[in-house]
Amino acid sequence: xxxxxxxxxxxxxxxxxxxxxxxxxxxxxxxxxxxxxxxxxxxxxxxxxxxxxxxxxxxxxxxxxxxxxxxxxxxxxxxxxxxxxxxxxxxxxxxxxxxxxxxxxxxxxxxxxxxxxxxxxxxxxxxxxxxxxxxxxxxxxxxxxxxxxxxxxxxxxxxxxxxxxxxxxxxxxxxxxxxxxxxxxxxxxxxxxxxxxxxxxxxxxxxxxxxxxxxxxxxxxxxxxxxxxxxxxxxxxxxxxxxxxxxxxxxxxxxxxxxxxxxxxxxxxxxxxxxxxxxxxxxxxxxxxxxxxxxxxxxxxxxxxxxxxxxxxxxxxx
Amino acid sequence: xxxxxxxxxxxxxxxxxxxxxxxxxxxxxxxxxxxxxxxxxxxxxxxxxxxxxxxxxxxxxxxxxxxxxxxxxxxxxxxxxxxxxxxxxxxxxxxxxxxxxxxxxxxxxxxxxxxxxxxxxxxxxxxxxxxxxxxxxxxxxxxxxxxxxxxxxxxxxxxxxxxxxxxxxxxxxxxxxxxxxxxxxxxxxxxxxxxxxxxxxxxxxxxxxxxxxxxxxxxxxxxxxxxxxxxxxxxxxxxxxxxxxxxxxxxxxxxxxxxxxxxxxxxxxxxxxxxxxxxxxxxxxxxxx
Numbered sequence: 001x002x003x004x005x006x007x008x009x010x011x012x013x014x015x016x017x018x019x020x021x022x023x024x025x026x027x028x029x030x031x032x033x034x035x036x037x038x039x040x041x042x043x044x045x046x047x048x049x050x051x052x053x054x055x056x057x058x059x060x061x062x063x064x065x066x067x068x069x070x071x072x073x074x075x076x077x078x079x080x081x082x083x084x085x086x087x088x089x090x091x092x093x094x095x096x097x098x099x100x101x102x103x104x105x106x107x108x109x110x111x112x113x114x115x116x117x118x119x120x121x122x123x124x125x126x127x128x129x130x131x132x133x134x135x136x137x138x139x140x141x142x143x144x145x146x147x148x149x150x151x152x153x154x155x156x157x158x159x160x161x162x163x164x165x166x167x168x169x170x171x172x173x174x175x176x177x178x179x180x181x182x183x184x185x186x187x188x189x190x191x192x193x194x195x196x197x198x199x200x201x202x203x204x205x206x207x208x209x210x211x212x213x214x215x216x217x218x219x220x221x222x223x224x225x226x227x228x229x230x231x232x233x234x235x236x237x238x239x240x241x242x243x244x245x246x247x248x249x250x251x252x253x254x255x256x257x258x259x260x261x262x263x264x265x266x267x268x269x270x271x272x273x274x275x276x277x278x279x280x281x282x283x284x285x286x287x288x289x290x291x292x293x294x295x296x297x298x299x300x301x302x303x304x305x306x307x308x309x310x311x312x313x314x315x316x317x318x
Numbered sequence: 319x320x321x322x323x324x325x326x327x328x329x330x331x332x333x334x335x336x337x338x339x340x341x342x343x344x345x346x347x348x349x350x351x352x353x354x355x356x357x358x359x360x361x362x363x364x365x366x367x368x369x370x371x372x373x374x375x376x377x378x379x380x381x382x383x384x385x386x387x388x389x390x391x392x393x394x395x396x397x398x399x400x401x402x403x404x405x406x407x408x409x410x411x412x413x414x415x416x417x418x419x420x421x422x423x424x425x426x427x428x429x430x431x432x433x434x435x436x437x438x439x440x441x442x443x444x445x446x447x448x449x450x451x452x453x454x455x456x457x458x459x460x461x462x463x464x465x466x467x468x469x470x471x472x473x474x475x476x477x478x479x480x481x482x483x484x485x486x487x488x489x490x491x492x493x494x495x496x497x498x499x500x501x502x503x504x505x506x507x508x509x510x511x512x513x514x515x516x517x518x519x520x521x522x523x524x525x526x527x528x529x530x531x532x533x534x535x536x537x538x539x540x541x542x543x544x545x546x547x548x549x550x551x552x553x554x555x556x557x558x559x560x561x562x563x564x565x566x567x568x569x570x571x572x573x574x575x576x577x578x579x580x581x582x583x584x585x586x587x588x589x590x591x592x593x594x595x596x597x598x599x600x601x602x603x604x605x606x607x
Binding site: 028029030032033035036037039040042043044045047048050051054112115116118119120121122126128129130131132133134135136137138139140143144145146147148153155158162191194247248251254255258259273276277280281286289290293294296297300301303304305308 | 332335336338339340342343344346347349350352353364365369418419421422424425426428429431437439441442443444445446447448449450451452454455456458459474475477478479481482483485510511538539541542546556557560561564571574578581582585586589590
């Protein structure tokens, strides 16, 4: 951020920059930021540090005396997790889920944005249709897909039956069978991610300079070449902004998993988020749950940091 | 971007693109139509086999059941409590989060100061903390402070959760206002605060509306934190209410669809209102550093 602002202002108006930083000696902006930072420190930073402390204790809610820290047992919870097969399984599931869901959401949205950029009839109505999934809370998305993929009364099986693709006895247990449970959750999360990604990529596509494309056409570039060598590289900042925004909300997928399968059956779709709930809220093992929370915090923060850095880089290149 | 192949192919291609785009988006929006339709259908049509695809009659029965107007239904969901708590927590947190987030966003957009980048990044990263991870220590701390099952406590959490994204959006909106305006205000003797309050803030009202809507919907839709901090109907909002629905009864899909439609109302209104600002607010950071 600062690098870009600095280089930009240096080129454009050095005098103004001096004026901004000279008067008031920078105290005013800190006053503006202070209340926001205070609330974040109180409600997010402090509780997270507290949770780090709890993660070094064997704390269980029903045994209040267990909230005591001893150096010898500080890393006990983390050791337990490293030796816990279900933890590794939920970590694996989470990584697979994120990798597939984020990549497919991006690719589908990219394709959709290119498609929508060519529409000449009813653009604005089409955009309203695109925003339909935005009206759904994540918990609603999960509820809806749980119903659609229900083996007996679900819309998907009913459609397949009506088309004669499956028999009445051979209804597909979407939420139960092994790869299918994960696939249905991924479908639900992609459906939820598409609108914001597509809106941003579409806005980016429509803002690209037309002359570049005309020049490429004169040189005889094919549609694919134009996309591959002009549209896609120029869209980079938009792509990273979309991915950064998505990465901030990535843990919303918890709501979907919780209501669709709740990690089951037999932990087939268990993810870090659902496993934390099971350990801490259901089994009241707050120490162990806090240790795992910290792993998800680091994962989410690294994820966001990565896209944010890419975003800054992409803007400097421009 | 736009195909410009010369000759008769061009018209044909254009038709194909339009048809494909419309087909894809209708499929994308189909689940939304289906949920809304289900809320207004008689139960018998929903649960029959083979399924009835196009509704033959519409009814408000699901809502009569929900609001206790049907004497045959004894056990029902506490929809009034959910509505009250959802509105209270969302409105309260939106007003405060947008105020504080706007001030912070303005500082990031207009001033250079030490730790500019690290403060901005720190605020943004606080938003990346998963609700599940945050809910555990908050539960322990709120339990001591007597704030569990308290809507005001919940609203306080949502303020913190909503500040970062508001600051990000407002930073973008403020940077779209030409600097020259502020500078001439300084020359005319305006202080920093009155330049912000009298000139830049009024100009950023559309952005403010967009930020407010994002904050409202984030609080309105939040599930992870409220499901831990609200154990009874004194603080439960719609999302945990909907979740309780799946556990309480033999799953009443129509009842859930009916509640979903109520939950969607603010989102529908807001999406229609801010469609245009949404795009410029989200993408601004991409073009200017």
